[in-house]
Structure formats: C-alpha cells, structure tokens
Amino acid sequence: MKYAILFSVFLASIFMSPMSLAQNKTEQTLVEPGSFDFRLTAGFGGIENPLRERDHIRSPLLPEFSYYGDKLYIENLVFGYSLYESPIWLVDAYGYFNNDGYFFADSNTAKVISIAGITQNTWKATRVELNLEDIERDLSYMAGINISHINTWYRTNLSIAKDITSVHHGEEISLTFAKPMQWNSFTVTVQFGATYKSADISDYYYRLTDQENTIAIRQQDIGDTLSPWSSVNLRYHFNPSWSVGLSFKKTWFDSKFKQSILVEESNYSSGFVGVSYRY
Amino acid sequence: MTFKLMIVRLGSMFICALSGAFAQAQEVSDVSTQISEINILPEICVRNQNNAQCQFKLDVDLQLTAKMDVCLVIEALRIRQCQAQVEKARFQRVLTINETVTIDIVEEHTNQVLYTSVLKLAEFKPVNLRPRRNLGWIF
Numbered sequence: 001m002k003y004a005i006l007f008s009v010f011l012a013s014i015f016m017s018p019m020s021l022a023q024n025k026t027e028q029t030l031v032e033p034g035s036f037d038f039r040l041t042a043g044f045g046g047i048e049n050p051l052r053e054r055d056h057i058r059s060p061l062l063p064e065f066s067y068y069g070d071k072l073y074i075e076n077l078v079f080g081y082s083l084y085e086s087p088i089w090l091v092d093a094y095g096y097f098n099n100d101g102y103f104f105a106d107s108n109t110a111k112v113i114s115i116a117g118i119t120q121n122t123w124k125a126t127r128v129e130l131n132l133e134d135i136e137r138d139l140s141y142m143a144g145i146n147i148s149h150i151n152t153w154y155r156t157n158l159s160i161a162k163d164i165t166s167v168h169h170g171e172e173i174s175l176t177f178a179k180p181m182q183w184n185s186f187t188v189t190v191q192f193g194a195t196y197k198s199a200d201i202s203d204y205y206y207r208l209t210d211q212e213n214t215i216a217i218r219q220q221d222i223g224d225t226l227s228p229w230s231s232v233n234l235r236y237h238f239n240p241s242w243s244v245g246l247s248f249k250k251t252w253f254d255s256k257f258k259q260s261i262l263v264e265e266s267n268y269s270s271g272f273v274g275v276s277y278r279y
Numbered sequence: 280m281t282f283k284l285m286i287v288r289l290g291s292m293f294i295c296a297l298s299g300a301f302a303q304a305q306e307v308s309d310v311s312t313q314i315s316e317i318n319i320l321p322e323i324c325v326r327n328q329n330n331a332q333c334q335f336k337l338d339v340d341l342q343l344t345a346k347m348d349v350c351l352v353i354e355a356l357r358i359r360q361c362q363a364q365v366e367k368a369r370f371q372r373v374l375t376i377n378e379t380v381t382i383d384i385v386e387e388h389t390n391q392v393l394y395t396s397v398l399k400l401a402e403f404k405p406v407n408l409r410p411r412r413n414l415g416w417i418f
Contacts, residue, residue, distance in 0.1 A: 085409065146414075
C-alpha cells in the first residue's frame with residue numbers, strides 16, 4: 001500500500017508540473033563530465049543519535065567529494081551509473097549506505113565514519129540491566145534505481161533500493177522533492193521527502209534478537225515504516241573556492257518505532273555549519 | 280542562469296573563440312592595386328554538430344579603380360560568376376559547403392588573381408554538462 005502511495009505521489013508530481021526544460025537550473029546543478037570536486041568544510045555538525053544510551057555523532061570537519069564521468073558518478077559514498085539522462089529525466093543505477101547502521105557505533109561503523117571524516121563518535125556505558133552498548137548492527141549497502149524528474153520549479157526524486165550486502169535483505173523507497181534557488185552568490189535548496197523501509201530493515205536494526213534480549217522484554221515487530229523528513233541547505237560563495245554553508249535535516253520517525261526498546265527519540269536532526277574550501 | 284541560456288552562452292563563447300582564431304588565421308592576399316575596396320561576408324560559417332553541411336548567403340561587394348571584367352571564383356564548388364565592364368560589382372549567392380573554401384576575385388581574361396579570401400567552416404560543439412545529483416551524505 002505504501003509503495004502505491006509513494007508511486008502515486010511521484011506520478012502526480014510529474015504530470016502536474018510543466019514539462020518544459022529545466023529553466024530554473026542553477027550553475028551549481030550542472031557539472032562537466034570528467035571533473036573531480038573536493039570540498040572540505042570546517043565548523044560544527046553531526047548526527048543526532050535517536051537511540052537510547054548512544055551519544056551523538058559529531059565532527060569539526062565535513063569532507064565532500066564528487067566525480068562525474070560520462071556515465072559514472074561518485075558523490076561521497078554514493079556510486080551511480082547513468083542509464084538514461086536528458087535535461088528532464090535522469091535514470092541511474094546507484095548504491096549507497098543505509099543510514100540506520102550509522103546509529104550503531106560498532107567497529108565497522110566507526111571505521112567507515114572515520115573514513116568519511118565524521119569522527120568523535122562515542123557512546124556511554126549503560127547502567128540499565130540490558131547492555132545496549134553491546135548491541136551491534138552491521139552497515140548495509142543498498143543498490144537500486146534512482147529516477148529524477150526535473151522541471152521549471154523543482155526536482156522530484158524516486159529511489160528504490162535493496163540491500164546487496166545480505167545484512168537484512170530489506171528494501172528502501174525514497175521520494176524527495178527539492179527546490180534549488182539562487183540569488184547571485186547565494187544558493188538555497190529546500191527539500192522534503194519520505195523514506196519507506198521494509199520490515200526487514202526496521203526489525204533488523206531496531207528490534208532485539210532473542211540472544212540480545214537477555215531480560216526477556218516483550219517486543220513487537222516494528223514492521224515496515226514510513227518516515228518523513230525535510231532539509232534546508234544554504235550557501236554563500238565568496239569566490240569559486242571559499243564559501244560558508246549551513247545544512248540542516250530533520251527526520252521524523254514512523255510512530256511504529258516507539259515499539260522499539262532501542263529508540264528513545266521520535267525524531268532526529270543532522271546538519272553542518274561551517275566555512276568551506278573547494279579544491 | 281537557465282540551462283538553455285547557459286548552453287547558448289557557452290556556445291557563443293566557443294564561436295567567438297573560433298572566430299577570433301580564424302580571423303587571425305585568415306589568408307588574405309595583398310589587395311591588388313586594381314581593387315579600391317572589397318567586403319566579403321561572411322568570413323566563417325558555423326554548422327551544428329549534427330549537420331553535415333553549412334548553408335549561407337555569400338555577399339561580395341567590390342569596388343574597382345577602373346572598369347574591367349571580373350569574376351568570383353570558388354574552385355571547390357566549381358563556381359565562376361563574372362560581370363563585364365564594371366567599376367563596382369556585387370556578387371550574391373547562396374552556398375552550401377562542407378569544408379573550408381577559397382574565394383578568388385580574378386580578372387576574367389587573364390585569370391589574374393586580384394584578391395583571395397578563405398571562408399572557414401566551423402563546427403558548433405556545445406559543452407556537454409551533466410546534471411549534478413546532489414545526493415551528498417544520505418543521513
């Protein structure tokens with residue numbers, strides 16, 4: 001049912017919008033094939049951890065990397081290959097790390113996040129009988145299809161991906177609306193969307209296994225979830241190299257997450273503010 | 280800046296760069312003393328990447344110091360167009376070229392070359408830009 005709702009909204013957004021060329025495209029939304037881009041931001045930011053007995057993930061640095069070839073592209077840990085590309089439609093095969101794994105600061109997660117430059121992720125020792133800090137979950141890499149439709153006013157994105165690392169065998173569907181705006185050197189992107197996660201993902205990350213549930217807490221399956229989110233990105237460019245930026249994203253968990261002993265907060269924020277240098 | 284406008288602007292910059300380069304490279308012979316003034320337009324024809332040929336209207340405006348029989352000659356296109364006993368001549372015709380051609384102004388009977396100009400063929404190659412995905416960190 002949720003698949004149908006997401007798909008219906010996606011179709012409606014496309015057919016209700018003008019089918020003209022993307023006349024509102026800003027320069028920074030276009031990239032020349034064969035170009036590398038590396039930007040390092042120094043400031044403050046991280047990810048608020050909605051899990052019980054875990055600290056937030058913070059970092060003073062945020063590195064961002066991208067490469068665009070004729071078909072291939074890499075944006076940080078996202079790898080994509082363009083199957084079809086026109087000024088209006090983009091269809092990619094792509095892969096990315098599922099974000100639920102970031103909340104569990106096990107050794108693998110710490111390693112990857114350290115590579116990503118988001119360090120200082122620590123977590124407190126718990127005082128409750130159940131040792132939540134011992135609960136580990138693997139990161140998973142999702143792969144699937146990413147479809148974008150660009151019109152004069154906004155950009156619609158539909159992503160359907162499945163776990164290819166055999167961690168939980170779950171699926172994710174994301175629907176995103178993005179509105180990029182530019183006033184001279186000032187760029188703003190406002191986005192909102194929703195992410196559907198199949199029961200395999202939710203139950204793997206947020207439900208205790210029988211071995212972990214040492215005090216026999218009565219648990220219910222979380223099931224499939226649909227979590228909305230919104231974000232805003234602001235950036236002012238002093239010149240092609242230097243800029244200041246602020247990005248902020250808020251995600252509201254599906255109410256089903258209340259059934260999880262691991263989840264403490266019903267929403268979480270992530271973001272970064274700082275000065276950026278582009279190489 | 281819109282996508283379309285950007286393509287047009289980049290294309291224009293490319294053509295300007297080409298025009299500048301070709302204007303410098305244009306082979307113009309010494310103007311014969313029998314010609315007091317000559318204007319040949321255009322100096323360059325730009326074709327789209329997808330088009331094999333380039334079509335344009337050639338306009339040659341010629342002022343001679345004395346009346347004579349002159350011809351416009353484009354060997355590559357087997358064109359020879361003459362005007363008899365003129366002091367002021369104008370040649371106009373639609374041409375289709377698929378390579379750079381040489382335009383000669385000659386004296387009809389002696390075939391003495393009074394003026395030579397090269398009309399360059401350029402190709403419009405818009406810079407192919409890809410839309411950035413802006414996926415960033417998926418948190």
